[in-house]
Amino acid sequence: EDQVTQSPEALRLQEGESSSLNCSYTVSGLRGLFWYRQDPGKGPEFLFTLYSAGEEKEKERLKATLTKKESFLHITAPKPEDSATYLCAVQRRSGGSNYKLTFGKGTLLTVNP
């Protein structure tokens, strides 16, 4: 069974204080690893997809990296508007179409001004 573990569960940063969120996963053949952001009262919003170890993607202050066992979401000089829950999910490689994502429980990030 696919498993995704995110750490820490919650993280408080001061504005400008860079840090990283961790996503450890076990999956029988990874097709893709996804990062989403979720604000209170809203559905998750897509951030990145990573497909192979060594791949990196960036968007504004966020950078996602992938190894064979984990992914990191690096946040550089965060601002209060980066406060949200960040979710990691994996998709298994399988025969035929399989859109199921297995999600971690998320990291609640709070950035104080």
Next chain:
Amino acid sequence: KAGVTQTPRYLIKTRGQQVTLSCSPISGHRSVSWYQQTPGQGLQFLFEYFSETQRNKGNFPGRFSGRQFSNSRSEMNVSTLELGDSALYLCASSLDQGKLFFGSGTQLSVL
């Protein structure tokens, strides 16, 4: 381009009742997935439909069911509601494999 629309936004039901939730995907998206989100379990996959056919199903009891119409709109139904069914139910549509676009969800409270 309009996003994924879910109705209703909030719903309060009592144990034993049944409920139907609705989802309109992004225009052109033929895949619709449903997820249940709770504080304890996080997001859990319910099922996925493509061109009116259920292609994948999660580990939920048969009380949870869904369907998709020819216009890609989808509904999910929960019968004989239990207190533990209280959750945020999220619908997501997809064009490319894996990149899901979520709606804002239906917050279901079972009393």
